[in-house]
Amino acid sequence: MQFFISGWFWFLEGILTCLMVVGLKFYMEDKGIPMPFWKWILFGLWILLAGFTIAFVGTSLGEGEPTAAKLGGILFGLTSTISGIALWRILLTGRNKT
Amino acid sequence: MTNKTEKKGFSRRQFLKASGAASAVAGxxxxxxxxxxxxxxxxxxxxWENWxxxxxxxxxxxxxxxxxxCQKVGPTxxxxxxxxxxxxxxxxxxxxWREETGLEGMEPHIQEYYRKNxxxxxxxxYSxxxxxxKLMEDRKKYQDQFRLSDAWSNAMGAVSPPxxxxxxxxxxxxxxxxxGGSTEPVKFKxxxxxxxxxxxxAHELGSTLVGIAKLNPDWVYKYTSIGRGFQSDEPIEVPKHWQNAIVVGTPMSWDPMYANPNYGTSNDAYSRSRxxxxxxxSFIKQLGYAARPHTPGTDYDLMVPPILVDAGIGEQSRPSIVVTPExxxxxxxxxxxTNLPLHPDKPISFGVQDFCDHCKICAENCPSDAISYGDRVEVRGYLRWQVNTAKCLNFWNSTLGSMGCRLCVAVCPYTRKSNWIHKAALKVTADDPTGISEKALTMMQKRFYPGPEPQKYYIPSLGGENASYREPPWWLRTEDFIE
Incomplete structure (x- = not known):
């Protein structure tokens, strides 16, 4: 059985995502950073982009296309990194510094 | 007490935060x-396996x-x-053809064709x-490299109806x-x-895609030279019972197909489709109706691609082959x-004409320059891209592959296995009315999925390196199995 393309994988991935969201929520609360809904939406979109990048590289390697994996990794990886930095700065807005 | 609770709460939060970070990495x-x-x-x-x-x-x-x-734009x-x-x-x-007699030694209709073309x-x-x-020369030197792919191709073509x-x-x-069974047609509801x-x-019999069209007589050959009950010097009168056309077919094995031109073959899909x-x-005839198969490689009395278009199987592309969505x-x-009363399918349009207009990957990768870079032109009254088939066949004969070349099939952005990336790309291009996604994806396709320089696909005697678009699958690498 190929676990990572089975339904069980997506079930596990769902649990990990929930844990990640809860962890981020507590982290932001402890840092005094407010998280209104639009920040969660932005965060969700960024997670999709980052997830797409990782899955694209893996799939391209799996189907025997190393050039696509490399170039896709660079293109989408850079996009994810730059947008990730921008997102982090946006998330920090409204921080309670006291 | 208060301190104890705070410590406990702090610990749980810390644990969840750490779990969140670990989950992000694991995810x-x-x-x-x-x-x-x-x-x-x-x-x-x-x-291949899912019937x-x-x-x-x-x-x-x-x-x-x-x-x-493929629009009708003039007299057909x-x-x-x-x-x-x-x-x-x-x-x-x-x-x-004999050099000493030249055109004069050929049949009149062939003479006439060559005088016009x-x-x-x-x-x-030249061929x-x-x-x-040169091909014979290189076969002696290099053919052993392709023994397994030759054997596989011939095995796939070994079984064929008469x-x-x-x-x-x-x-x-x-x-x-x-x-003594009845030959009277049964009455369908x-x-x-x-x-x-x-x-x-048809699906039960193994066909991957099936479509039905009302047969357009324009697609039937005017003259043929392969027999099948027709005389080559008499025009074919389209039989009255050829009312509908049923399209069936299968794909070629994916890995050898990507290793074209030297390791691919059409024999596998030809044989299955035939x-x-x-x-x-046979099924139709047993119900009392007329039916005639027109099958690959060359046993046809008609042109196949436009019938696929009529039946909604796909759209005709720049290399003239029909692009199917699947x-x-x-x-x-x-x-x-057949004359079996059937309800035809509708043709489809999922963006191929626009895509092929600017993509041109097949033309860029075609070693023989057989595929046009230009616009669609009127061919026998219909608008389509025209391929120089003589150049195409000349390249077939300039490789050591088992059965010609299918590079345009292998490099086409639509010819990708059905994983999530390519399914998503198809969906996006089919539904995007702006054409922006088509252009972006074509650009990515050219850079992400490059192949060898077209000249390298030729045999060494013609300046090539016996190259293939992708490496052959392990089971066709002769050098790994045979001394």
């Missing part, structure tokens, strides 16, 4: 492994149009297959006088069985239900003409 790694398995997944080899129609997944109703995308003319179909003309050329005569002579001697030798009025109709039944039967077509014809160009069809 990311999981996605990478998901991608890797998805890329290797044998189920992405669509059309019963589960692979005809594209929602054709959403993209149905009233008129086929039927094909003279004796000269306009390269395989038949090249066969006649090789039998009839002198560039084709040059290409046919015989330059390419073949060729049709009688005219349609005889061969197409049911004959009384030895056990409704053409729509009959179409549904025929499609199910057998399916004969079986479908399999891209990797589809080898056969046709069954």
């Amino acid at each position: 990311g790694a999981g996605l990478g492994l998901f991608g890797y398995e998805a890329g290797k997944d044998p189920r992405t080899y669509r059309g 019963e129609g589960v692979n005809q997944v594209f929602n054709r109703k959403k993209y149905a149009v009233d008129q086929p995308t 003319r039927r094909v003279d297959a004796r000269t306009e179909v390269i395989f038949y003309r090249r066969g006649s050329f090789m039998r009839q 002198p560039e084709d005569l040059e290409l046919d002579i 015989q006088e330059v390419i073949f001697p 060729r049709i030798t009688e005219p349609p009025e005889v061969s197409d109709f049911p004959r009384r069985s030895r056990r 409704d053409p729509k239900k009959t179409s549904k039944l025929i499609k199910k039967i 057998i399916i077509a004969f079986r479908v014809a 399999l891209g160009l990797n589809f080898r069809p056969a046709i069954i003409t």
